[in-house]
Amino acid sequence: MKRKQIIWAIILFAGFTACKKDVSDNFVIYTNNAMNDTVWARNLPTNAAIYSLFDSISPQPMVDSFDIAKGDTLRFAKNIEIIFPANSLAGPIGVTLSGKIKVEVQSLLSKGDMIKAMKSSTNYAALFETVGTFCIKASKNGQELSLLPSTNIKLRFLDPDDNPKTSLHVFAGKESYQVPSWGYDMDFTWLKTIDGSTINIWTKYGSGPNKGYEIVSKNLRWIAAGKHMDSTVSSAKLFAILPPNYTNKNTVAFASFNDSKTVVQLNADYSSRSFSAKNIPLQKKITIVTITKIGNTFYLGKRNVDDIGNIGVYNILPEKKSLKNILDFVEGL
Structure with a gap:
């Protein structure tokens, strides 16, 4: 039952985003436009944008x-x-x-x-x-x-x-x-x-x-x-669903806990084309954060969650931001 609900949530979100203006800019189709790449990779290619994203945001030693x-x-x-x-x-x-x-x-x-x-x-x-x-x-x-x-x-x-x-x-x-x-x-x-x-x-x-x-x-x-953390408390699997052109090749997703210095990466879930993490305690307050690099442009997705439910499926609509805006935001978590 839980799997069916997750799949329906993904289908509904895909339909919702298809009917709206793409929040990452107007979606104009032409060959070799990175904005049109909706393909997820089972194995990340060496030229995946996520590596360039890491170089752009990683703290220097x-x-x-x-x-x-x-x-x-x-x-x-x-x-x-x-x-x-x-x-x-x-x-x-x-x-x-x-x-x-x-x-x-x-x-x-x-x-x-x-x-x-x-x-x-x-x-x-x-x-x-x-x-x-x-x-x-x-x-x-x-x-x-x-x-x-x-x-x-x-x-x-x-x-x-x-x-x-x-x-x-x-x-x-x-x-x-x-x-x-x-x-x-x-x-x-x-x-x-x-x-x-x-x-x-x-x-x-x-x-x-x-x-x-x-x-x-x-x-x-x-x-x-x-x-x-206490592993005996009830927990759920957390899903973050983004528009189709935000893939595991260009996006990372995290759950930042509001009451502790705990950060959980939502790993790419290839089968559902979403990002997910296990063992998120129920009733926890968290902030879901996604960071994307498409071409030379950066995007920030964020959503405050006041109470993780039994089925933690959340839609994220990223917005274009400067790199400085993104770094300032994550430093304030």
Whole structure:
């Protein structure tokens, strides 16, 4: 029954949009117009607009360096510190490291940051609330390095409310088999670490907010701290339905929770030509956000949902926006 209702909702929405002026501009048919492309892809082509969209909105990493023989405490914007012990990194087999090591850090401390980086706070289908998400890369002459098995780094950052949460876990990013350097990874998810990584309360002495977190991590690249949401509450599958030319090749969709730092990506549902996510708790207040790039033009879709029902099917009508407008909106979530 639920599947039939979803299918009927999609059919009705398709009929509704066919009878209205296309909100993305007048729909003029001519060959090679990206606005006319309504085809969904089972496998994304390498030239899909979603990759260009990622490049346009993804937060840029912060960069610093340290001497591998000495180690160092690197301090970045947003009160982020990373402690690298001396001689803690490994390169290719047979290569001895010396001199300066380049460190790049991408910090996702807000729900807007998560959306811009196209990252979801989900452990497969299980949802969790995050207090901070980071990608840390160390490299030498363009060759990415890893931590030696016997070492760790310490990642420190402040809690914006000066009231750190407790009973948190460390999560590590599970990336595609062919790991992209920074680009969009559609198969990305999080795994709770079992390698001895820990998280503790950290106090930074000085003026202003001075309480936060210290993650002791056994790995580099994607690291997050958070706790799973209650999986025993009733939940539903959420669907976002867009006009036909908003496809999985040019659009991403997210559900941003109003009462927690939780962002869930709605994955492309090829069979229904919609975007969907499982395990959305009932009666939750969320904001559905879609971002699209067609040609060189950007579109923003948004819908406030005050109460997720048993069948969460929602129609989204995106509007043309400047890139700045879109980034400002997601930062305000």
